[in-house]
Amino acid sequence: MPISERVAQLGSGVFSRNDARKLVYVQGGRGSGGLNERPALLDLSLGSTDLPPPPAAIEAMAKRLHHPASASYCLHGATLPFREAVAAWAWRRFGITVDPETEVQLLVGSQEATAHLPLVVTDPGDGALLLDPCYPSHRGGLILASVRPTLLPLRANQGWRPDFGHLPASVWDQLKLMVLGFPHNPTATTGDQSWLDGAMARAIDHDLVLAHDNPYVDLALDGEAPALLRHPDWRRQGIEFFSFSKSWCLGGYRLAFAIGAAPLIAGLRQLKSVVDFNQTLALQAGAIAALEQAPHWPQQLREVYRQRRDGMVRALLAAGWSVSQPSMALYLWLEVPPVAKGRGLDSEGCCAALLEATGVCLTPGNGFGPGGEGWLRLALVHPLPELEAAAARMGAWLGQL
Numbered sequence: 001m002p003i004s005e006r007v008a009q010l011g012s013g014v015f016s017r018n019d020a021r022k023l024v025y026v027q028g029g030r031g032s033g034g035l036n037e038r039p040a041l042l043d044l045s046l047g048s049t050d051l052p053p054p055p056a057a058i059e060a061m062a063k064r065l066h067h068p069a070s071a072s073y074c075l076h077g078a079t080l081p082f083r084e085a086v087a088a089w090a091w092r093r094f095g096i097t098v099d100p101e102t103e104v105q106l107l108v109g110s111q112e113a114t115a116h117l118p119l120v121v122t123d124p125g126d127g128a129l130l131l132d133p134c135y136p137s138h139r140g141g142l143i144l145a146s147v148r149p150t151l152l153p154l155r156a157n158q159g160w161r162p163d164f165g166h167l168p169a170s171v172w173d174q175l176k177l178m179v180l181g182f183p184h185n186p187t188a189t190t191g192d193q194s195w196l197d198g199a200m201a202r203a204i205d206h207d208l209v210l211a212h213d214n215p216y217v218d219l220a221l222d223g224e225a226p227a228l229l230r231h232p233d234w235r236r237q238g239i240e241f242f243s244f245s246k247s248w249c250l251g252g253y254r255l256a257f258a259i260g261a262a263p264l265i266a267g268l269r270q271l272k273s274v275v276d277f278n279q280t281l282a283l284q285a286g287a288i289a290a291l292e293q294a295p296h297w298p299q300q301l302r303e304v305y306r307q308r309r310d311g312m313v314r315a316l317l318a319a320g321w322s323v324s325q326p327s328m329a330l331y332l333w334l335e336v337p338p339v340a341k342g343r344g345l346d347s348e349g350c351c352a353a354l355l356e357a358t359g360v361c362l363t364p365g366n367g368f369g370p371g372g373e374g375w376l377r378l379a380l381v382h383p384l385p386e387l388e389a390a391a392a393r394m395g396a397w398l399g400q401l
């Protein structure tokens, strides 16, 4: 059976590997008849929140579901009310005027956009810059487009700041695309506007597209998240992706949008018109309601995540794990403990062993690129008492190693 080389290159993906391990853990408990003896699975491996979306959004969707047009294919023209609501949001959020016709695009997710954009910007064999570590779809999108990735390492001792000077001008000149994302998953670093400004300067100097994946724009806990739209030249060769998954807890509904340079939006729209139609008008009605009626939602989330972050950092330190306080919500980024390294466990081995022994599931850092090796990502997606229970199990496991 012919299967493309590019699909082979995609590999199994860290979330799929973890999924398989979780299944084995849960089934193992059943098979042994010892379900009660095994600690219940505590899944902290996905950035999929337990917090609820705004009722106004769900009500708007439910109401609109009964409308016959919601069952029809939704072509681009019908997304105008959504795009207008996004343009109004951009004005309120960043004080910028955006043309809903040429500069806004509805997306199925910011993940979808990072996977599709390379096909819009590059040709096979071109080069593109990725952060290492980075969200898996950033790399996956390059593989799908047969693009050569250049990795820009992020390092703990540099505060995970991208060092654009690390690359010589000759390398920059070969790049067509740079994909960044701050606040940053998985290192839980908010980043700084000056980092993006530096990236934009390089993009302009070397004539490449800067794509900024920004689903966490509302989830900085200390200070303000950077945004490409704050840069005066974003229209020149920039595009930024925002999502309803994190700010409004609507991850399962698959709603996001891009704001960017008109030729990039036009190209993405053209590409997407081949791939699929748009989300139903019912989902779009919910998204509009979130933007217009629940602008306060992210603020509430931040308060909850702040308590979880502070409580979990305390609990982990008390349990003997080394962890520093992240500046954004949702994740902690933990170094594989030296004692686990001493036992020959890399990030994947450490996650597997921890899950097997305790039922606590984290994400191995290597799933985000080679630069994530030696690290583990923990998502703050359970109430604090459950997170504290996870920390206690993790501490007991460390003690036994």
Ligand SMILES: Cc1ncc(COP(=O)(O)O)c(C=O)c1O
Binding pocket: 047, 108, 109, 110, 111, 112, 135, 181, 185, 213, 215, 242, 243, 244, 245, 251, 254, 255, 256
């Ligand atoms: C950096 C980054 N981009 C994209 C996504 C996916 O977002 P969406 O649900 O909008 O596809 C995530 C989800 O965790 C993410 O961390």
